Amino acid sequence: MALAATGPLLEVDHLEKHYGGVRAVDGISFTVERGSITGLIGPNGAGKSTALAMIGGFVQPSGGRIRFDGVDITGMAMHARARIGLVRTFQMARVFGNLTTLENLLVAAPRQRGERAAGVVGGRRAWRSQEKELVSEAQAMLETFSMAQKANDLAGTLSGGQKRAVEIMRALMMQPKLLLLDEPMAGLSPSLSRHLEDVLLKLADGGLSLLLVEHELETVDKLCGKVVVMAQGKVLSEGRMSELRLSREVQDAYVIG
Amino acid sequence: MAWEYYLVVMLVYLGTDLLAVWGLNLEFGVAGIANLAYIVVVAAGAYAYAIVTLGPSSGNGGFQTYIGGFTLPFPLALLVGAAAGALVGTLIGLTGLKRLRQDYQGVAMLVVSLMVTTIVSADIGLFNGTAGLALIPNPFSNLDPDTARWAYVALVAVCCLIGFVVLRRFTTGPMGRTLRAMRDDDTAASAAGKDVVRLRLVVQAVGGAFGGLSGALLAGFIGGWSPSAWAYIETLAFLSCIIVGGRGSDLGVSLGTLIIAVLLLQGVQFLPQIASSPGLSEDFGWIILGAATIAFIWFRPQGVLKERRPRYRGESPSKLPG
Ligand SMILES: Nc1ncnc2c1ncn2[C@@H]1O[C@H](COP(=O)(O)OP(=O)(O)O)[C@@H](O)[C@H]1O
Ligand SMILES: [Mg+2]
Numbered sequence: 009m010a011l012a013a014t015g016p017l018l019e020v021d022h023l024e025k026h027y028g029g030v031r032a033v034d035g036i037s038f039t040v041e042r043g044s045i046t047g048l049i050g051p052n053g054a055g056k057s058t059a060l061a062m063i064g065g066f067v068q069p070s071g072g073r074i075r076f077d078g079v080d081i082t083g084m085a086m087h088a089r090a091r092i093g094l095v096r097t098f099q100m101a102r103v104f105g106n107l108t109t110l111e112n113l114l115v116a117a118p119r120q121r122g123e124r125a126a127g128v129v130g131g132r133r134a135w136r137s138q139e140k141e142l143v144s145e146a147q148a149m150l151e152t153f154s155m156a157q158k159a160n161d162l163a164g165t166l167s168g169g170q171k172r173a174v175e176i177m178r179a180l181m182m183q184p185k186l187l188l189l190d191e192p193m194a195g196l197s198p199s200l201s202r203h204l205e206d207v208l209l210k211l212a213d214g215g216l217s218l219l220l221v222e223h224e225l226e227t228v229d230k231l232c233g234k235v236v237v238m239a240q241g242k243v244l245s246e247g248r249m250s251e252l253r254l255s256r257e258v259q260d261a262y263v264i265g
Numbered sequence: 266m267a268w269e270y271y272l273v274v275m276l277v278y279l280g281t282d283l284l285a286v287w288g289l290n291l292e293f294g295v296a297g298i299a300n301l302a303y304i305v306v307v308a309a310g311a312y313a314y315a316i317v318t319l320g321p322s323s324g325n326g327g328f329q330t331y332i333g334g335f336t337l338p339f340p341l342a343l344l345v346g347a348a349a350g351a352l353v354g355t356l357i358g359l360t361g362l363k364r365l366r367q368d369y370q371g372v373a374m375l376v377v378s379l380m381v382t383t384i385v386s387a388d389i390g391l392f393n394g395t396a397g398l399a400l401i402p403n404p405f406s407n408l409d410p411d412t413a414r415w416a417y418v419a420l421v422a423v424c425c426l427i428g429f430v431v432l433r434r435f436t437t438g439p440m441g442r443t444l445r446a447m448r449d450d451d452t453a454a455s456a457a458g459k460d461v462v463r464l465r466l467v468v469q470a471v472g473g474a475f476g477g478l479s480g481a482l483l484a485g486f487i488g489g490w491s492p493s494a495w496a497y498i499e500t501l502a503f504l505s506c507i508i509v510g511g512r513g514s515d516l517g518v519s520l521g522t523l524i525i526a527v528l529l530l531q532g533v534q535f536l537p538q539i540a541s542s543p544g545l546s547e548d549f550g551w552i553i554l555g556a557a558t559i560a561f562i563w564f565r566p567q568g569v570l571k572e573r574r575p576r577y578r579g580e581s582p583s584k585l586p587g
Contacts, residue, residue: 064456066452085455085460086455087458087461088460090455090456090457090458091458095456096456098452098456102450102452102453104449104450104453104454105450106445106449106572106574107442107446107449107574108574108575110577111442111574112446114439114442115439115442115443115446115454115457116458118458120439120443121439122439123443127439127440128434129434131434131438135439139438139439143577159577160574175453178457182457
């Protein structure tokens with residue numbers, strides 16, 4: 009435990025994914041430190057989403073290992089990763105369309121009594137007090153994201169930007185240690201983007217670690233300490249954004265890609 | 266009196282249909298499992314009830330053959346029927362261990378349904394093949410016929426009451442919310458920490474128990490059970506009740522059952538019989554059923570009663586979900 013708590017939060021080691029002959033991810037290694045915002049950038053088709061999908065457990069790697077919080081999680085199911093604090097969002101926001109916005113948040117809360125056998129058998133009495141706490145927690149979160157007035161709307165009726173916000177709030181309800189975000193700013197209005205940037209910065213200040221796939225270099229510049237650059241399935245280089253901007257390799261990859 | 270007999274039949278059928286529709290709605294309407302083999306769990310309950318009440322297969326001159334053969338009291342036999350439904354439901358649910366898209370899942374289960382019917386029809390030793398089982402004891406056969414009939418209605422009503430209380434434990438509260446989330450997007454549900462594979466098995470066990478109980482009650486009432494009683498098309502009739510009533514809404518699908526099962530399938534029996542074509546009214550019922558279902562899918566996909574979600578003002582829901 010003592011060791012686990014001091015090493016990097018996430019270690020990706022020679023991770024590979026092949027689709028037939030396509031090497032979507034071709035042996036990448038990098039780490040995410042505790043309490044940091046790490047960026048993962050690169051041209052379209054570089055393999056960023058595939059890498060994130062493997063880390064989140066949605067796609068099984070063809071090779072390599074993933075360690076989270078000192079534990080090898082390479083073969084672990086997605087829901088099990090979520091339960092130990094490794095939570096992802098999707099590039100195309102996914103909400104539970106026939107649940108309300110508030111319910112979308114509630115459903116993600118971990119360790120709900122009402123989901124267990126004892127809670128189902130015991131009925132309302134077994135979970136009412138916990139539910140009450142979760143509801144106020146979720147309502148507070150909606151306030152933070154300025155979406156309180158949408159609480160009772162079905163999530164399927166929300167705009168694209170609002171759905172993305174719901175997805176991020178849902179992820180936060182799970183009290184993650186590491187949040188994987190795939191292009192969270194895509195499709196958001198500039199003002200919503202700024203708002204989300206501020207929220208993410210605040211969360212990082214509070215100790216949450218983030219691995220952020222992002223196309224918008226301005227956002228990456230503003231948020232990320234370390235940035236990992238991918239192209240054609242490989243890690244091209246890593247470092248601070250200010251240094252990377254000057255690198256020929258990175259510039260070429262962005263132009264060519 | 267004829268009308269009284271007819272009323273009893275309608276009520277028993279309504280009750281057993283309700284149990285089955287609730288179970289299938291839990292699976293399909295709430296949890297998003299396209300279980301097109303649902304009628305198999307109903308059959309499992311009916312056969313289980315039959316063989317634990319019929320006594321040894323050598324009885325009645327040994328004119329029918331089947332496995333097992335016990336004489337349990339009817340409350341226990343009904344529980345055995347529900348348990349058989351749960352077991353078979355779980356087995357059918359194993360097809361979902363490898364996660365399939367919902368449409369493929371539906372096709373796989375339809376094939377399961379056809380396979381099981383074929384096997385049970387072909388194997389005389391199992392449940393007496395195509396001829397099926399007869400002389401299944403009615404639990405109230407020692408009462409006078411009129412009292413016995415109404416006693417059976419009461420039994421079905423009690424089962425429905427208990428069933429509805431159990432059902433609501435799964436369709437409301439945090440459990441119902443989680444199952445509906447899984448229905449809406451199972452990938453996102455996994456990403457939210459839900460063990461989708463396990464949840465589906467649980468749902469198919471519970472839904473199976475509802476179907477099994479329904480089948481057991483039917484077998485005890487009719488006194489017979491054969492493969493013609495549980496063709497795959499019966500699952501589609503239950504699905505129609507769900508689509509017409511309102512997918513995911515317990516009250517809605519109950520209303521749908523009332524509309525479909527009684528007004529259409531049973532109501533056509535009031536049509537004049539045409540001697541030259543004896544199956545006509547039944548065929549006519551299926552046609553009305555199909556047309557009503559398609560009409561709802563086109564013009565009112567949410568059904569008669571739309572699934573309602575709890576609305577929150579302050580900290581407690583101001584309305585209970587439907
Ligand atoms: N399921 C898949 N089947 C086949 N090829 C895929 C699949 N997913 C991704 N790829 C390919 O892998 C490469 C990397 O894709 P992706 O990870 O989405 O890149 P990025 O997110 O960086 O734009 C692309 O060439 C893409 O076409
Ligand atoms: Mg991508």
